[in-house]
């Protein structure tokens with residue numbers, strides 16, 4: 001007897017198709033979570049913590065406690081733990097790369113992490129994560145050892 005192509009026989013196919021669609025959905029979601037540079041939404045996130053001296057000082061402390069071991073004292077990715085990692089930690093002194101990355105992306109990467117980098121979503125408050133974003137920006141902004149202010153002019157007398 002030939003199998004008869006009735007609805008009953010098509011049902012397993014329909015179920016299979018449903019699982020396929022679900023599977024693709026799940027894979028897409030997983031892939032989105034894995035991919036750091038995807039999120040257009042992350043790019044547009046505004047940094048609510050202005051880069052003030054206080055924010056940078058707070059970020060520096062957070063960095064020393066949570067990030068320096070891998071990313072290094074100078075932010076160049078050469079921390080003491082870096083050599084043991086399967087992936088090299090990011091280099092924050094790379095001006096071109098840092099200019100390309102929006103604050104929101106850095107925030108998102110810190111929030112989510114990506115192995116071997118841990119996620120900081122549960123370890124640091126949102127404010128702390130923005131402060132550390134402000135701080136890691138400083139690695140690519142000022143050339144190391146640059147004088148803090150323009151030299152004083154000798155001929156500048158008091159203004160009338």
Ligand code: HEC
Nearest residue numbers: 066067070085087088089090091106109110114116117132
């Ligand atoms: C266990 C080591 C480790 C620690 C601790 C760590 N990171 Fe990372 N980080 C990495 C690695 C490795 C990468 C590169 C991951 C990749 O490309 O897949 C990375 C990448 C990044 C990136 C992506 C940009 C880039 O340059 O690649 C940012 C931003 C970042 N880390 C910030 C931080 C901050 C901020 C902290 C502390 C709150 C921190 N990380 C703590 C290892 C670490």
